[in-house]
Amino acid sequence: MTKILQRNLYREVADRIGDLIEHGELAPGERISEKQLCEKFGVSRTPLREALKVLATEGLIELLPNRGARVVRLTFKKVKDTYDLMAALEGLSGELACQHISDAEIAAIRRLHNSMLEHYRQQDLKTYFELNRQIHESILAASQNEVLQEMYSNLSQRVKRVRYSKKMTQAFWDRAVKDHENMINALEARDSQLLGQILRDHLCNKLEVATLAGVIDDDGPLEAVNG
């Protein structure tokens, strides 16, 4: 039973604007010109303005009454707050996954995990990250909580544009892999409390924040990092 994905024009436009923001083509704090985007997308102002309202409730832009919209300017605090939240949600996803996951799903995650270890040994950062992402994604899916997945996806969207993985130190990496070892063990034991705890404290959740903190030390906008 695959979900019907509605394709309204406004939703299409909202996604496209989201992409522009993610890739920095719409700069943080930049004022969004309705006319300009209308021409760019070849749509009228009605669906575009609907998209802007949606993006505002999703937290990507902010609406200034009678003065249009602007891209949300991410501060260090905002990013940290968002990551704290995501860590809590991951913790919950772990707890729920333990309750609902099938043996086959666990086996699949184990395979991803083993493959990830392999690429860790080969110091293949790119593939490591992709497999890492897939593992967390799988646990989230196994939680079988759609509201949770929706929320997580929204939060993830908000901070996507400052996500990066250049400054990963070996020590951090070693620790992250150890966390993952504990994770898979807790999952196979279906120890929901433990897995929840591990995921809430998981280094990956805090890593990027820590890295950002190394680059930005005040609470000003941190968009310079994005380049």
Place this chain on the structure above:
Amino acid sequence: MTKILQRNLYREVADRIGDLIEHGELAPGERISEKQLCEKFGVSRTPLREALKVLATEGLIELLPNRGARVVRLTFKKVKDTYDLMAALEGLSGELACQHISDAEIAAIRRLHNSMLEHYRQQDLKTYFELNRQIHESILAASQNEVLQEMYSNLSQRVKRVRYSKKMTQAFWDRAVKDHENMINALEARDSQLLGQILRDHLCNKLEVATLAGVIDDDGPLEAVNG
């Protein structure tokens, strides 16, 4: 530094529709007639439709392409999923509160707590619930995480219309009060791990779900409860 609250027409309309849903004047599963609401509110279709899009992203209604909108039909599972999420967020709010809360704020919560105990002894359910709400609200505020507050408020909105408090048994109530005793102690000790744990497991979070489960045992729509 109080926030500027923007008063767009679409936001006003969205709130009004939200109220209609909360109070059951727009029934679950009911199709939403644009024309009807336009006349009711005395606005044109443009701001109304913008409001509908926003309400859809907020999870209160769903949009059927070319077939208008309808009020989300809450299932038992959806409500349970939402409460699970809210419990996790409360847990996080507790952890963060311990890190940020001032002595004065703790003292204020202690006063609320004592007052709540008093009304518990007098079996004054109504006032008890109001003080209970204020305590949780205060902890959430003390977390100083605006993203968290925003999410919690959204989730709360979604399940408001099935919230009720008639079936509270004495045993449940006693246990909830005990939880609160432990909560305030953990807060005063600024034991973030403990407070987080208590709030995640807090009976109040599960209580209403359990109560609902007593009324509804399948996964069908549970709107009959609302009356």
Place this chain on the structure above:
DNA sequence: CTTGTTAATATTGAATTCATAATTACTTTT
């Protein structure tokens, strides 16, 4: 040269209009 005022322009907010898809009502056929 700066500050304050006013006119011109541009942009946003909301209503209306037009186009398209879905629903309903009505035939027509079997």
Place this chain on the structure above:
DNA sequence: AAAAGTAATTATGAATTCAATATTAACAAG
């Protein structure tokens, strides 16, 4: 009478138009 097909109606999707607000430019006074 039931089913199928077609016309009429209604509702939604999107563009356009009109109105209100904000921004910019020009200008005058100090």
